[in-house]
Amino acid sequence: MAAITQKEARINKVSLPAEICIHAIVGLFALACIIPFIFIIIISFSSTESLQAVGYSFFPISWSLTAYEAAFNMGSVLWQSYLNSFIVTGVGTFLSVIMTVLYAYGLARRDYPLRHFFAFFIIFTMVFGGGLAPTVMVIRNLLGLSDSLAALIVPALLVPFNVIVMRTFIKASVPESLIESARLDGSGEFHTLLTIVVPLSKPGIATVALLTAINYWNDWFNALLFIRNRSMYPLQYLLMQMQNDIDFIRRNMALIGATNINLADLPSDGLRMALCVLIVVPIACAYPFFQKYIVAGLTVGAIKE
């Protein structure tokens, strides 16, 4: 029997030339997905002379560590941004997951009479909103959040899509009867949530936590809206501002004829590429290990109930 199945499997394989074609196409695309990052790494290790002579190249004339030395010489600016990004990602993800699980648990309880109201309350915000200007004004003026890490955390605390994913996960992995029998045994709601629902929906929580963490780590938009003070910059925004600063100086140098500004004093191209690498490396190292949770989340999110 096993032999037959194996034979059938071999029969129902694509032909060898076809498989080579598949490898060529899919492989090329897969390679294209990481080539830009490899390019940035190479540039960051290229020497200044090489950049002057051949520009950004996959094959620099000579290598050097000056870009990274410059990056570490930036001192507090860089470390402060790193710290900000870590705090925002850590605290934000922690609070966000708690809020998401709490909200999703209520929505998942079939015997909770207000679930339809709260479901509408969150889903409506997915289809309509006040728009950018009133939202920013509320956060700045009414909530008084600007130029603080809270201004980077609070606006992204709840993502309705994640709540829906979490609810679907809880519904799929925690049988209603289990919650019911816990209740009959005298377990309170919080106790049930902590001892039954949370352990059973761990993969769902991991998914939501990862999506949230990536969202916080990669955020630049809230910094653009709410942060003026350099010491509050998250990494992504620091990187963005460096690009702007250089463009600004370059453009104005020609205008005002200030030829005495030493271009070497500006953050060099190599330095910025090195920073880029330093931002991506934590993610590049970690994501292969947690991608399966994201896949689980994306596929569960695509199937409703």
Next chain:
Amino acid sequence: MRLFAARHKKTLTITLMMLPGAIWLLLLRYLPMAGVVIAFQNYRPHPPNPTMINNILNSRFVGLENFRFIFATDIAWRFIRNTLAYNAVFIVLTTVFAIALAIALSEITKKFIAKLYQTLMFFPFFISWVVVSYFVFAFLSPTHGTFANVSNWYMDPWGWPVILTSAHLWKSLGFTCIIYLAAITGVDHGQYEAAAIDGASKWNQIWSITIPNIRPMIIIMFILAVGRIFNADIGLFYNVPLNSGPLFPVTDVVDTYVLRAFQTLSMGMATAVGLFQQIIGFICIMTANAIVRKVDSDSAIF
């Protein structure tokens, strides 16, 4: 009576759990909705107490004046056209390429190589648009870029429709493909084996087994994307072209315009253009959802 009390206690406890999220939604999503009245006002700060509420209460209503100002210019039609055209192209290309890639991946016999491809393809999903803008800059930089001698990229708009489309596909194909791949893996293998015994070629199997099996999912993903056709990815359109003014004719979309209106125009106009986007977006999503419900009622979002 005791059962009644117990039930109420349970309802109360769960409501308490909902409260942090509900308060957040109230403050950060519903309060701004009330703020849309600014779209119909000549909104001005009112000293000595220029709080948002005080300003709204003391600002003059001007009817549709703010909307008239925005739609009197060609810029409005430009960002509407760009938003719709880019999203239409993105939806079609992403759907076609992601399905093709997913089918190709599912046919690879060496599973660990398929896993490797999948991991590499997933990388762009985790990268911020700021970093992507650097990736693009490395190729297009006017001083050192690989393609610096082809064009002055950040001043010359001609290449950007292709660059932006490529950047979008680069970032989104991998994970869209993985969603389809999950659906394909779920197809009953017996169907393929039966077809193979009957002599169906691989090509025939794709068209008469794989595609029909994942069709509901294709339709739903497609319609939901169409529902978001008036929402542009601001990270792509703001960061990748480095917000360069000369490129606006081909890079300005509704979200970048809303941001620029907020930064440079009056609050009334910024709110008006934001409200315009929300209303069109609302209509698109509701229509898409109604269609999804017709096609497959289980997959409707609400």
